[in-house]
Amino acid sequence: MDRLTTTAAGTLFGIHGEPAHERIVLATDAPTGLQAVIAVYSTARGPAFGGCRYWQYASDHEAYNDALRLSQGMAFKNALADLPFGGGKAVILRKPDALDRTAMFKAFGRLVQSLDGIYLTAEDVGTTADDMRAVQSETRYVSGIPRSGDVYGGNPSPRTAYGVFIGLQAAVDSALGRKSLDGVSVALQGLGSVGWDLCERLHQAGAQLIVSDIDATRTARAAQMFGARVVEIAQIAGVEADVFAPCALGGSITAEVAAHCRFKVIAGGANNQLMSLAEGDVLHQRGIFYAPDFLVNAGGIISCVREYLGSAEEASVLAEVAQIGPRVFELAGRVSATGVAPARAAVAWAREKMVAA
Numbered sequence: 001m002d003r004l005t006t007t008a009a010g011t012l013f014g015i016h017g018e019p020a021h022e023r024i025v026l027a028t029d030a031p032t033g034l035q036a037v038i039a040v041y042s043t044a045r046g047p048a049f050g051g052c053r054y055w056q057y058a059s060d061h062e063a064y065n066d067a068l069r070l071s072q073g074m075a076f077k078n079a080l081a082d083l084p085f086g087g088g089k090a091v092i093l094r095k096p097d098a099l100d101r102t103a104m105f106k107a108f109g110r111l112v113q114s115l116d117g118i119y120l121t122a123e124d125v126g127t128t129a130d131d132m133r134a135v136q137s138e139t140r141y142v143s144g145i146p147r148s149g150d151v152y153g154g155n156p157s158p159r160t161a162y163g164v165f166i167g168l169q170a171a172v173d174s175a176l177g178r179k180s181l182d183g184v185s186v187a188l189q190g191l192g193s194v195g196w197d198l199c200e201r202l203h204q205a206g207a208q209l210i211v212s213d214i215d216a217t218r219t220a221r222a223a224q225m226f227g228a229r230v231v232e233i234a235q236i237a238g239v240e241a242d243v244f245a246p247c248a249l250g251g252s253i254t255a256e257v258a259a260h261c262r263f264k265v266i267a268g269g270a271n272n273q274l275m276s277l278a279e280g281d282v283l284h285q286r287g288i289f290y291a292p293d294f295l296v297n298a299g300g301i302i303s304c305v306r307e308y309l310g311s312a313e314e315a316s317v318l319a320e321v322a323q324i325g326p327r328v329f330e331l332a333g334r335v336s337a338t339g340v341a342p343a344r345a346a347v348a349w350a351r352e353k354m355v356a357a
């Protein structure tokens with residue numbers, strides 16, 4: 001169970017040394033150029049729900065492994081959020097050549113439809129509400145679509161950011177005994193949909209921000225609007241701060257970062273922050289509280305699920321997302337009781353819920 005994340009070696013049937021995935025679909029559609037992986041890790045709690053990533057990978061294997069890891073993370077995330085869904089994820093391989101994007105996402109919609117509802121999709125990194133509208137023209141197994149005349153639904157990022165903020169607050173309270181974020185320093189990596197929203201919330205709460213992004217216009221704006229200190233992308237994990245909030249892509253917490261970072265708490269929006277559970281153990285041994293990504297970034301999937309089920313009012317969704325706070329405290333209690341590092345304790349907790357279902 002050591003290979004939670006980026007270094008995970010994908011086998012034909014799943015992640016090396018882990019329970020196999022239920023289904024892994026590789027699909028191409030020549031007319032549109034679609035090349036996709038849909039990985040269904042578990043449907044124990046219900047149909048596998050998880051977004052669709054559109055990304056340019058160094059190799060097909062990297063894309064395959066990403067789908068495996070992300071789908072496993074979705075199973076843990078949905079279980080810990082008490083959602084009646086299993087975990088799955090789709091990855092569409094982005095090519096440098098220009099494609100008819102709408103036609104390709106329609107082809108992806110037909111692929112999702114062909115799975116008869118065992119997998120439900122939504123936005124993830126690289127995909128937009130317009131892409132999901134194209135998917136929706138071919139299948140009803142999709143969420144994250146804005147509704148006209150109704151602010152609810154659509155882009156889940158604001159709800160993700162809200163949940164990360166709540167989780168970060170709880171982690172700081174639990175680990176540092178600080179009830180307020182006023183004066184707490186936060187190093188935030190990635191000022192995209194989630195990271196920017198989180199930045200705004202942290203600034204309003206009085207946190208001191210240190211930021212990095214590959215996009216210099218975003219960091220310049222953060223400096224201007226939030227008084228954030230900007231550092232190079234290679235430096236953010238090495239700065240000294242109370243909190244590290246990874247909100248870019250996965251794999252920020254390498255062995256090197258785990259062994260040498262100068263943070264007290266880690267809580268952020270990015271999926272698959274740890275290279276493996278071993279890095280989580282090192283953080284724990286060093287007294288750094290890591291609030292697992294799949295626990296604190298569940299706001300977006302909660303939003304998509306409630307939209308999909310048609311059972312959502314904004315206030316009730318936010319109340320459900322706010323439950324991330326008490327869950328961080330419960331995790332901290334489990335860590336104190338067992339001595340097991342938070343990442344491992346959270347995986348065990350999620351598996352309990354999957355087995356119980």
Ligand code: NAD
Pocket residue numbers: 124125126156157158160189190191192193194195212213214215218233247248249250269270271297298300301
């Ligand atoms: P996004 O693409 O809007 O933002 C990512 C940001 O990270 C961009 O500003 C990009 O320039 C920056 N970035 C990329 N590489 C970087 C690097 N090496 N250093 C610093 N910055 C870098 O994506 P997003 O929707 O904000 O998602 C961010 C993370 O949160 C992803 O890991 C995603 O899987 C996860 N997540 C997102 C949601 C959601 O609702 N959007 C939900 C759950 C998890």
